[in-house]
Amino acid sequence: MSPITVAITIIAYFILLFTVSWLAGRKTDNQGFFLGGRKQPWFLVAIATMGSFLSGVTFVSVPGMVADKSFSYLQMVMGFVVGQFIIAFVLVPLFYKMNLVSVYQYLEDRFGARSHKTGAWFFFISKMLGASVRLFLVCLTLQLLVFEPFHLPFLLNVLVTVLLVWVYTYRGGVQSVIWTDVLKSLCLILSVVLCIVFISSELKLGFKGMLQSISNSSMSQVFFFDDVNDKRYFFKQFVAGIFTMIATTGLDQDMM
Template structure:
């Protein structure tokens, strides 16, 4: 199984720059490069959005949250849905009417270039910090996997390698390459999730489901916790999820560039 894991990682890393090179010839204007000429398939964009918001931190941390707690974490998804509906009906129409390629261009038209520059710099700095954490989280399982083959790679070497592969396909293929690579990425980790379920299902002890029910592990809605002391109280989770979705999908250029 370790050999298969390594083959998947190597194949994915090789596919990314190849896809970027194949798509590079389609970049005929800045609109092609930044928004894909606005003619990308809607389903590919949707999968790209899901893949983008599901980072290595999500894959590593969410199972732990569910294992130590329950399914109340999923209440956030209700808020996500509400927030995205607001973005779809309030913010996206304004971006399209202005023929804008960034969320911050709208702020520039509305409030001036000073605010546009300030928000753009803020995005770049905070995105750099956030993606640095995500890259480090990605390097942890890669380092462990390489160690099983006797390869002792440093974290900085793994991060540098991942960054170089990403820069190649992003620089050459623009948003079009990013979206198709995201699609491949989502297919990989979704397939990996189904494989993990299939492997673990045969190793569960008898009575595991009733044990989960008795322990309250399958609880989804939490109306009993205090909204100020429990992050997964219903009102707190739904409201927080909605605000987060409006911020990430309505103002974060990482998402807005895919949606416009």
């Protein structure tokens, strides 16, 4: 795919993103900005949360892990599922019952203002670090596909990307972010499907042949029970997945 085609695709995507953001946030107030008005359809919030949790970093980096760790990451994903149930049946009802605007407000109500500020600062620092890594990986990809072929500097790439992200979120707050994250989630799913289709087509395998090739590969192993000292050991991955999900989603202001 030529750099011009990639650039046109990205521009069209952002135009659609800005349109969705404007339509979603044009009649928002303070409650809509911070809480989405507490009346967003649950299935939209679920799709948006999924896309926010996965992100483009997962799309770019996780497939490369298979070469070294096989499909062991799926053991952690199973833990994610258990963690989501704990969030849904323990944390979410608690936050709604207390009518919280911030999940860290619970810390203040329970333990005092100092714990509230500590939790909020840890959230802020972790989000800044995480967002920096995600932005860096996205900009590396854009630099390779678009900016470098046109001999444009990496700094310009970063500035343009940050500006575009800021523009589509600053007006509508959470209400806009939910709808734009739904769009991003659907685009992410579509991209995964298209990648599978094109890769299998280029390898002349077909869907059945692709599944057969994967099952015959040594990298397709999912479960690891043999060595307790192995990083891929099932219970390490599974339990880590549960607590990772609770910490990164259930106790995260951005997600909740």
